[in-house]
Amino acid sequence: MTKKTTYLIGILLTILLGTYFYISCCSTCGTSVKDETTNEVTPTPSETKPTSTSYPFSFNDGDYAYETNDNFNFNMSSSSILLPLSEKVEKGISGLKDYITTNTGKVLNITGYYKGDEANKSAYPNLGIARANAVKNYLVEKGIASSTLNISGKLNDDMVSGDDNVYLGPVTYSISGETADLAEELKALYDKVKDDPLVLNFNTGEASINLTTEQRQKIADISRYLDKVDGAKCSATGHTDSQGQRATNIRLGLERADFAKSYLISNGISDAKIVTSSKGPDVPIASNTTEEGRSQNRRTVVTLN
Incomplete structure (x- = not known):
């Protein structure tokens, strides 16, 4: 075997070994895996994106409850409500108004979420309170007395926005009685x-x-x-x-x-x-x-x- 032939065989072996290791270790990087039984395609970890969080418009006071996956939505670093609201949220607001109005002493507690890396451009201590305040004002416009609405803000760094930098429903609710020492x-x-x-x-x-x-x-x-x-x-x-x-x-x-x-x-x-x-x-x-x-x-x- 000549020296030239030995050299060419070495190059060929190097190519074959490289191809083998690529297929064994890296061929699924950035691709999808197809289940031949169900024909379902599952993205590999490099393609998977964090699922955006979504909090429902939901409250429960025993005799009265309402829940829809829709809610008030906000852009990142903003306390302005994205309108229009869904029909399901509007329906929930209408029922809430009737319940709060006919049950003296009941209040709705509104907690707005915010992340630590958001810019607070509002006049309130944090963006969570500003978002809760925006929801409160919307409910007041719908006829719910402001005296029956409490607002607060809560840091929630677990929130994940969508691709359009929108937080879905970063607001939660509960119904309670007004505090005795108000x-x-x-x-x-x-x-x-x-x-x-x-x-x-x-x-x-x-x-x-x-x-x-x-x-x-x-x-x-x-x-x-x-x-x-x-x-x-x-x-x-x-x-x-x-x-x-x-x-x-x-x-x-x-x-x-x-x-x-x-x-x-x-x-x-x-x-x-x-x-x-x-x-x-x-x-x-x-x-x-x-x-x-x-x-x-x-x-x-x-x-x-």
Whole structure:
């Protein structure tokens, strides 16, 4: 056997061995496996995608229960409900309204889910509360009293969105009786807000809002009180520094108060429950002789009436 022949045989053996190991170990990578008995095709692990989670529109209070796999849906990092809702959800809302209305003392607890990696663009402490609040407002529009609705948020990193970045029903529900100490809770909430109101500061000539975690919680507290107490209102009062004409500052203060009102409305607080006014430069809380003092005076104060 010549040297050239030996070389060619070696190349051939290398090709044959490589083909054998590829077929044995890798031929199913990224492919599907067909069951010859049932003709069903099962994707291999490389093709399998996590199944998107889906939570039902469901509640059970013993004598009354309802469940449908449909629910309120939301885009990732959003608290805006995706409309329209399914007919099954609308039917459930109608029945829920009748049940809550005719059974005094019953409340619906709405828990919104959120993931830790979602961006919270709402005015609430977390996106779960913001989603629950959006559902609450939708139910109020359908005639269910806001005083019979409780909202909360819960971190749920097990949620999986669909291919379109939509979370299916990241909201759960339960029906219960109202807590016996609700009156005391609301009194404590009122005192808390009055003693330490929400203060929004503005740059010179600007009306923009960037909330801290503490401010978001204050908005949640104000919203809960307004929901639970008939006739309750909050006030947004604009203030300015002493620079410029007083008449101009009175107008600027009102613009800031109206801006804060619009922001609260966009986050689910009723227009009818917010009263705006301006005190311009008349009630400073710091010296207007320094920039630091003037920046503190440029503010809108939101509190309960």
